[in-house]
Amino acid sequence: MNGKSDIEKALVVLSGGQDSTTCLYWALDRYGTHGVESVTFDYGQRHRTELACAATVAKIAGVTNRCLPIDTFAALGGDALTDPEVEVASDVDDSTGLPNTFVPGRNLIFLTYAAAYAYQRGIRHLVTGVAQTDYSGYPDCREETINALQTALRLGMESEITIHTPLMHLSKKETVELARDLGALPAMAFTHTCYNGQRPPCGTCPACLLRAKGFAEAGVADPLLAAP
Ligand code: ZN
Numbered sequence: 001m002n003g004k005s006d007i008e009k010a011l012v013v014l015s016g017g018q019d020s021t022t023c024l025y026w027a028l029d030r031y032g033t034h035g036v037e038s039v040t041f042d043y044g045q046r047h048r049t050e051l052a053c054a055a056t057v058a059k060i061a062g063v064t065n066r067c068l069p070i071d072t073f074a075a076l077g078g079d080a081l082t083d084p085e086v087e088v089a090s091d092v093d094d095s096t097g098l099p100n101t102f103v104p105g106r107n108l109i110f111l112t113y114a115a116a117y118a119y120q121r122g123i124r125h126l127v128t129g130v131a132q133t134d135y136s137g138y139p140d141c142r143e144e145t146i147n148a149l150q151t152a153l154r155l156g157m158e159s160e161i162t163i164h165t166p167l168m169h170l171s172k173k174e175t176v177e178l179a180r181d182l183g184a185l186p187a188m189a190f191t192h193t194c195y196n197g198q199r200p201p202c203g204t205c206p207a208c209l210l211r212a213k214g215f216a217e218a219g220v221a222d223p224l225l226a227a228p
Pocket of ligand 1: 193194195197198201204206
């Protein structure tokens with residue numbers, strides 16, 4: 001054997017949140033501890049705790065975590081996740097039909113950098129927690145977008161890269177059930193979801209409400225709420 005590409009490995013885009021943590025355990029189940037690496041993007045998010053959460057979750061799962069910087073989104077501003085002057089709105093924007101937590105292009109850029117990193121490490125499988133069901137309607141989370149991006153990456157890198165989206169068609173309830181079945185719940189105590197960056201979570205922002213709904217419908221106690 002000469003070359004890392006002889007071994008099937010996966011790179012998980014790990015944000016430190018509930019969905020990407022579930023995906024990390026999905027990848028562990030499929031590729032084994034030695035077949036999984038994770039990457040986290042420091043895109044200037046206001047809630048820096050996300051980066052520490054990602055590192056902690058990766059450590060618990062026993063996989064490496066590389067944090068890569070992307071500072072352009074914060075420079076652009078205009079969204080509630082990177083711009084300190086924009087508050088998280090509870091309603092969608094009338095002109096776009098999207099919440100102001102939408103960071104345009106974010107997943108496209110993340111997956112492109114992840115693909116570049118994977119390419120250099122001889123990894124052909126990318127795993128991301130995007131989903132088009134029961135979520136905020138972010139257009140870069142749709143299956144059609146991911147399929148188009150996969151095609152572009154395969155052409156542009158001349159590599160048979162595959163983007164796996166295990167949560168694409170799952171409701172939040174089903175995502176919680178999957179996390180439970182994969183043994184991801186202990187790590188969930190160290191994840192971060194709250195749009196207001198609070199720990200314990202605020203419980204009232206759209207992200208907290210969606211997370212709570214999923215755990216309630218699955219009949220599972222959220223380990224984050226029991227965390228010290
Ligand atoms: Zn919250």
